[in-house]
Amino acid sequence: MAVDIWDLEAGDVVVLISGNKAEVVAPTEDGSWFLARYLEVTDPDDAWLVGTFDAVHADEVEAVLLPVSH
Template sequence: MSDPINIRTLPPGTQVRLADGSVAEVVSNPADGAWLFARYITATDPALVGQEEMVFAQDVVAVR
């Protein structure tokens, strides 16, 4: 099991890997510890690539 990721400290531009295998880039971080705004770089659903979405903290599994 890996160490928990403190998403409050992730600045815009940071790339994160999500639980579904997608990679997203942080666009904005409200630093609430629950959500990030991120743009998909790669996604299991190709329609999401380039889209900005809210990402829940528990979906972030790694920082790249």
């Protein structure tokens, strides 16, 4: 079952298909993309991504975890 990114709010944490975890910074405005900040990465070579912001596509989201603020 796919994640409906319309339900995502700022502060929610998502797990991406890559296994990386990211916090939603700005919810979707178009139903396809949202802005997120990387919290954890699975590949040590990608450690530089932690703390950076990126646009994430709906197809990249595997699961939603508890929000950071809750």
